[in-house]
Amino acid sequence: MLVACLPLLYSVNLAFRRYLSAHHHVDKPFQVLASEVQRHVDCTACANCCRHSVVPVNKREIDNIAWHLGITPEAVDLLYTVPDPEASASRTLLNSGEGCVFLDGNLCMIYEARPKTCCNFPHVTVGTHSLGSRPSSLAHWAALCPIIYNALESYKHLTGYHPHPSLRATSKPPA
Numbered sequence: 001m002l003v004a005c006l007p008l009l010y011s012v013n014l015a016f017r018r019y020l021s022a023h024h025h026v027d028k029p030f031q032v033l034a035s036e037v038q039r040h041v042d043c044t045a046c047a048n049c050c051r052h053s054v055v056p057v058n059k060r061e062i063d064n065i066a067w068h069l070g071i072t073p074e075a076v077d078l079l080y081t082v083p084d085p086e087a088s089a090s091r092t093l094l095n096s097g098e099g100c101v102f103l104d105g106n107l108c109m110i111y112e113a114r115p116k117t118c119c120n121f122p123h124v125t126v127g128t129h130s131l132g133s134r135p136s137s138l139a140h141w142a143a144l145c146p147i148i149y150n151a152l153e154s155y156k157h158l159t160g161y162h163p164h165p166s167l168r169a170t171s172k173p174p175a
Helices: 002-023 026-040 048-052 057-070 073-080 117-121 135-142 145-157
Strands: 081-084 087-093
Touching: 002 135, 002 145, 026 145, 057 073, 057 081, 073 081
Parallel strands: none
Antiparallel strands: 081 087
């Protein structure tokens, strides 16, 4: 059911981003809401970020993963990363159709050594990453991340946003 609603949810959030831009809303209230929502969400009940993310890794992160696993950085590079399709000199964690190579059920097997991108997800901490600088990412992740979905819905209410009747989402928040 949620998959069928993704285009509608994306359209609603596109209209909301345009509303924010036209009305010059700042991102700090959104970040505060997101931080509050994040405190009440158990990410291990979802793990959609681990199933759908492309996670870039640098040499230091590969070294940390290697140390955590007790193998060489070369082995991590060979077994668990692939060339970044958008930057041939960079690497990303291997991601099968079922998610990150280190995802076991909904748990990260390298949690203590996970890359910065994973540590910072959903990238809505107060003082970092403005809502305006990441609109396409937030729209995409709203359909997959309960933190972003609920924070955006609360922020819509806070800003007084009312979508056009043809754009009203009937979808439920992601699980």
